[in-house]
Amino acid sequence: MGDNEIRQAFLTEAKEIIENLESDIVQLEENAGDREIINRIFRYFHTLKGSSGIAGFTEVYEFSHKIENLLDAVRGGKIEVTDSLIDLILDSMDWIRDSIFTEGEGDAAMNERKSILLGKVGEFKKPDASVEKPLKSEDAAKARAAAHEKEDAANKYKYYRVRASFIEKIFEFGIDPLMVMEDLASHGPIIKNIVDKQNLPEFEGIDPEKCYLSWDIIIKSKSALNQINDVFIFVKDENKITVEDVTSQYMSEEKLHAPVYEKKLGEIMLESGIISENELDEAIALQNVEGKRFGDIIVNKGFASEEEVEHAIKEQAILKKKVENTTVRVDTVRLDNILNLLGEIVIGQSSLSRIAHEMENDYGTQLKNIIYGLDRTTREFQEQIMSIRMIPIGPTFNQFRRFVRDIAHSLHKEMKFVLEGEETELDKTVIERIDDPLKHMIRNSIDHGIEQPEERVKAGKDPAGTITLKAYHQEGNVFIEVNDDGKGIDEERVREKAISMNLIKPDEEASREKLLSFLFMPGFSTAKKVGDLSGRGVGMDVVKTNIESLRGSVEIRSEKGRGSSVKIKLPLTLAIIDGMLTKTGNNTYIIPLLSVMETIRPAREDIKTIEGKGEVVSYRGEYLSLIRLYEIFNIKPRYENPWEALVVIVESGRTKVGLLIDDMIGQQQIVIKSLDNYITQSRAVSGASILGDGKVALIIDIFGLMEDVVSA
Amino acid sequence: MSKAIEKEFVGSRMADEQQFVTFFIDGDTFGIQAGKVQEIIGMTEITYVPRTLSYLKGVINLRGAVVPVIDMRAKFRIEEIAYVSTTVIIIVEVESRLIGLIVDSVSDVLNIPVKGINETPHFSSRIETDIIESIGQVNDNLIIIINVEMIITQREFEEVKYSGKRV
Numbered sequence: 111m112g113d114n115e116i117r118q119a120f121l122t123e124a125k126e127i128i129e130n131l132e133s134d135i136v137q138l139e140e141n142a143g144d145r146e147i148i149n150r151i152f153r154y155f156h157t158l159k160g161s162s163g164i165a166g167f168t169e170v171y172e173f174s175h176k177i178e179n180l181l182d183a184v185r186g187g188k189i190e191v192t193d194s195l196i197d198l199i200l201d202s203m204d205w206i207r208d209s210i211f212t213e214g215e216g217d218a219a220m221n222e223r224k225s226i227l228l229g230k231v232g233e234f235k236k237p238d239a240s241v242e243k244p245l246k247s248e249d250a251a252k253a254r255a256a257a258h259e260k261e262d263a264a265n266k267y268k269y270y271r272v273r274a275s276f277i278e279k280i281f282e283f284g285i286d287p288l289m290v291m292e293d294l295a296s297h298g299p300i301i302k303n304i305v306d307k308q309n310l311p312e313f314e315g316i317d318p319e320k321c322y323l324s325w326d327i328i329i330k331s332k333s334a335l336n337q338i339n340d341v342f343i344f345v346k347d348e349n350k351i352t353v354e355d356v357t358s359q360y361m362s363e364e365k366l367h368a369p370v371y372e373k374k375l376g377e378i379m380l381e382s383g384i385i386s387e388n389e390l391d392e393a394i395a396l397q398n399v400e401g402k403r404f405g406d407i408i409v410n411k412g413f414a415s416e417e418e419v420e421h422a423i424k425e426q427a428i429l430k431k432k433v434e435n436t437t438v439r440v441d442t443v444r445l446d447n448i449l450n451l452l453g454e455i456v457i458g459q460s461s462l463s464r465i466a467h468e469m470e471n472d473y474g475t476q477l478k479n480i481i482y483g484l485d486r487t488t489r490e491f492q493e494q495i496m497s498i499r500m501i502p503i504g505p506t507f508n509q510f511r512r513f514v515r516d517i518a519h520s521l522h523k524e525m526k527f528v529l530e531g532e533e534t535e536l537d538k539t540v541i542e543r544i545d546d547p548l549k550h551m552i553r554n555s556i557d558h559g560i561e562q563p564e565e566r567v568k569a570g571k572d573p574a575g576t577i578t579l580k581a582y583h584q585e586g587n588v589f590i591e592v593n594d595d596g597k598g599i600d601e602e603r604v605r606e607k608a609i610s611m612n613l614i615k616p617d618e619e620a621s622r623e624k625l626l627s628f629l630f631m632p633g634f635s636t637a638k639k640v641g642d643l644s645g646r647g648v649g650m651d652v653v654k655t656n657i658e659s660l661r662g663s664v665e666i667r668s669e670k671g672r673g674s675s676v677k678i679k680l681p682l683t684l685a686i687i688d689g690m691l692t693k694t695g696n697n698t699y700i701i702p703l704l705s706v707m708e709t710i711r712p713a714r715e716d717i718k719t720i721e722g723k724g725e726v727v728s729y730r731g732e733y734l735s736l737i738r739l740y741e742i743f744n745i746k747p748r749y750e751n752p753w754e755a756l757v758v759i760v761e762s763g764r765t766k767v768g769l770l771i772d773d774m775i776g777q778q779q780i781v782i783k784s785l786d787n788y789i790t791q792s793r794a795v796s797g798a799s800i801l802g803d804g805k806v807a808l809i810i811d812i813f814g815l816m817e818d819v820v821s822a
Numbered sequence: 823m824s825k826a827i828e829k830e831f832v833g834s835r836m837a838d839e840q841q842f843v844t845f846f847i848d849g850d851t852f853g854i855q856a857g858k859v860q861e862i863i864g865m866t867e868i869t870y871v872p873r874t875l876s877y878l879k880g881v882i883n884l885r886g887a888v889v890p891v892i893d894m895r896a897k898f899r900i901e902e903i904a905y906v907s908t909t910v911i912i913i914v915e916v917e918s919r920l921i922g923l924i925v926d927s928v929s930d931v932l933n934i935p936v937k938g939i940n941e942t943p944h945f946s947s948r949i950e951t952d953i954i955e956s957i958g959q960v961n962d963n964l965i966i967i968i969n970v971e972m973i974i975t976q977r978e979f980e981e982v983k984y985s986g987k988r989v
Binding site for chain 2: 454805
């Protein structure tokens with residue numbers, strides 16, 4: 111491995127270790143007696159020390175060594191875990207991070223920081239008299255552990271085995287077992303799912319109004335047993351439902367699947383007791399100086415025999431293979447390229463499909479069938495690639511722990527931080543871009559939402575405020591919620607600010623939703639004084655723009671005195687969707703099929719104009735707003751009368767509208783090409799696509815279209 | 823090409839000379855740094871885009887990429903004419919994004935020694951000056967060098983955003 115490669119590998123490794131460290135250190139603060147966490151932190155510093163030495167970061171190596179010694183004393187029970195210790199460890203970690211990634215070594219300011227930190231380390235390690243000290247710290251740790259146990263139990267995962275077998279005529283009771291199962295699934299990830307199809311008759315004999323299936327499911331969840339039982343509360347009596355806590359069986363299994371990672375030769379030899387720590391340190395230091403192979407140095411210095419070194423090398427190779435077998439590091443640029451190529455395949459397929467449809471004879475039919483098959487394959491291909499880019503949001507969420515802690519401390523507020531749905535997966539790009547918006551929202555909650563502890567106690571609340579980050583999948587979308595139990599958003603203040611910004615007139619009525627939506631306007635902030643964190647009024651509008659650039663949407667809800675909730679919705683598929691091709695005037699527009707409910711040709715009498723609502727079209731007993739697409743886009747249509755043209759009934763969220771178009775052309779897979787911000791200000795356009803004939807068609811975003819109409 | 827220009831083009835480049843792609847708009851000659859020009863294509867079907875700057879005519883399909891195109895006559899507020907066979911689109915790269923510029927016709931790639939705009943005090947232009955980088959001279963011809971980075975300014979962009987209308 112060349113020098114540069116070693117450096118790169120170290121940087122990647124260091125980044126991961128530091129992220130994990132941060133999360134663990136903050137968790138240690140809340141669970142001071144947790145030996146597991148202490149050991150983990152120790153091992154992280156130990157690895158950092160070793161790797162930094164090999165990569166040539168001598169100062170980091172020496173510093174980590176000192177911290178590692180400190181932690182060794184902690185895990186040996188000689189030093190108690192206190193707030194100042196935690197601060198010291200965090201500051202030390204920051205120094206190491208800065209040294210590796212930004213400042214480099216030998217910088218004067220960095221040296222000063224280092225001396226201060228080392229001074230503090232020295233104070234901790236002062237040999238302080240009695241044997242009593244270790245005992246006391248253990249007691250204190252035990253007490254804290256007991257106090258936290260209740261919280262721990264609530265935060266730990268449990269495994270439940272759910273066996274559900276429904277009676278055949280359950281549908282007649284108006285109950286859909288699938289809904290019950292989906293409710294169950296909302297409590298956590300399903301690890302195993304066996305569907306019993308024994309009672310399913312032959313196809314001809316199936317009565318669609320009877321239920322033949324039963325399930326045997328293992329679900330991993332933080333919920334308590336009674337909560338899982340409650341899922342089946344309405345069906346428990348007539349049907350056979352059993353819920354068992356099988357956590358003990360599964361916890362041990364999880365340990366077997368503990369992550370395997372590459373180990374350095376020195377580490378392996380240390381762990382098997384072939385060499386001592388001192389010998390390892392010496393060898394590493396020598397390696398930096400002499401540049402010889404590690405194994406050679408060990409043998410030369412007599413720390414171990416040649417055979418022992420060979421054995422360790424073999425073990426390293428085995429571990430390496432195990433790691434290589436389970437994971438591959440992929441550059442996201444390559445994945446992007448693959449997705450682009452796939453997009454071009456889809457376009458090519460569209461062209462083929464068009465030609466096939468124009469062929470009348472046998473060849474035409476054969477070609478069409480082959481293309482349907484190809485279509486299915488590309489669809490699956492796309493799903494596979496998208497899933498490679500999906501990573502769980504857990505690590506990102508965990509990173510915020512430190513953030514919440516720091517802000518809470520500086521504002522003198524007490525905070526609890528709860529995470530739900532850490533295993534929810536999102537596209538890597540989305541996760542990277544959602545980082546800042548989330549940080550901002552959390553900052554807002556703590557700064558503006560959560561009250562000071564005294565105020566909270568007066569209001570009958572827990573002195574510590576709780577921020578909950580929640581992530582889950584629903585209907586092809588990912589939802590992320592930031593909820594706080596603070597004082598909620600003061601509608602009156604929002605109203606005042608809105609009036610002062612000329613957004614509404616003083617005597618004008620405004621619904622709560624409208625008021626809350628003002629928070630997304632640039633320059634809007636009702637903070638009384640500009641805290642050093644937020645309240646500069648740059649915030650929520652930037653958050654909204656960021657999320658909209660990911661084709662998502664953001665919503666705020668709030669209840670005075672109880673708290674606020676910000677909900678982000680993001681689409682799961684970024685690149686390829688099914689679209690309906692429509693024509694208005696000379697232009698082709700694509701409507702995402704997901705949004706389309708039905709297409710109708712209304713009768714003349716179905717179109718009316720209602721006072722205060724505008725034009726409406728009658729659809730299945732309701733009157734829906736009629737939107738004339740040609741008006742929104744300022745183009746000349748072929749038909750202006752809805753009864754001569756077509757109306758597409760589209761839906762976004764729970765709102766339905768009728769969209770007037772000239773004609774419907776067809777349906778096909780669409781590769782979404784995003785448009786740069788400056789190309790259009792219309793929120794109704796979410797992107798563009800290249801059709802089979804080479805023409806560009808714009809893609810309509812129904813949610814954005816409705817927004818544009820409302821604000822027009 | 824006259825012999826004089828040929829010599830400058832074919833000969834070695836001098837210190838304060840750069841290469842420019844030159845083109846015509848309403849009789850005037852303009853130039854863009856050759857390094858920023860990716861390609862020049864003939865007029866092709868433009869898909870109209872709603873709610874945008876008035877001189878942004880829409881987007882085109884450039885071998886699978888969706889590229890916006892600007893009509894330079896509209897940009898410079900010169901009377902617009904119908905597109906003819908010589909009308910071309912110059913594809914330039916601005917901040918790693920592609921934009922197409924519709925111009926009357928394209929001329930040669932020239933090496934031009936550049937003079938700062940201050941050095942020609944009698945110069946008055948119907949074009950906003952921030953887009954003009956400098957003035958070049960080849961024989962008796964003045965070539966207005968355009969800075970492509972200034973083609974769409976933040977200010978104009980904001981105007982569209984907050985007015986909600988075509989600017």
